[in-house]
Amino acid sequence: MKLDQRKYQQLLARKCPRSPLWKDCLKAFLFGGAICTVGEGVSNFWQFRGLDTADAAAATAITMVFFGALLTCLHWYEKLAKHAGAGTIVPITGFANAIVSPAMEFKSEGLVLGLGAKLFVIAGPVLVYGIAASVVYGLILYAMGGGGAA
């Protein structure tokens, strides 16, 4: 097989990606799974303390956000994220990380337009589209009879 320089580079890039997909996926699976398993434990803790399933889920979200923010503050989450990729981005701890991380970086620009504004660099879009989607879903439910009470 004859190859010129450019084709060789293309072939090289295709054959030797920086990190193989299966390895990234395995790590994302293991770390992401581990964080969810911790979440299950936290959820059981809250149910043991007397919360029902729905309240325990909310309390678990709050607890996981707390730990995500704490680990980000200590610069530990970024070290974990280097290995875990999506395994640390996708859980709600990653959402907390995405909030704290820009806020602490831009803290020096002031409490209002630095910290306060940068908290929402990623949380903002998530809330905008999440809440918009929930309103669309609500409108559809309402138009369809909304469970009767309307």
Add this chain to the structure above:
Amino acid sequence: MNGMEYFNAFWVGGAICAACQVLIDKTKLTPARILVSLVVLGVFLQGIGVYQPVVDYAGAGATVPLLGFGYSLAKGVAKAVAESGLLGVFTGGVTGAAGGIAAAIVFGCLFALLAKPRSKS
């Protein structure tokens, strides 16, 4: 309280993360876009009735990934529309996810304040 529920949470949560890793590696989707997509997808999946069985099966494996945030938005809005009609369309989503939202803001603010500047270690 048995080992099975932890196992289910582990493999379902892990599988969601692995699927998103494929998206990150194979497309140009940034983490921010992944997070936004997951929340909207969570609302959609709960809306068509697919996500509740996953939550029942996997517990935190389904609620801890950001899909679960969309799930609680959708669940909140369904409850509120049933209870208070059109008003619920607007109040339900945020009510359903209120704990997570308030925690994210308060702990985000607190820990960003406490954080030491980045050190090269």
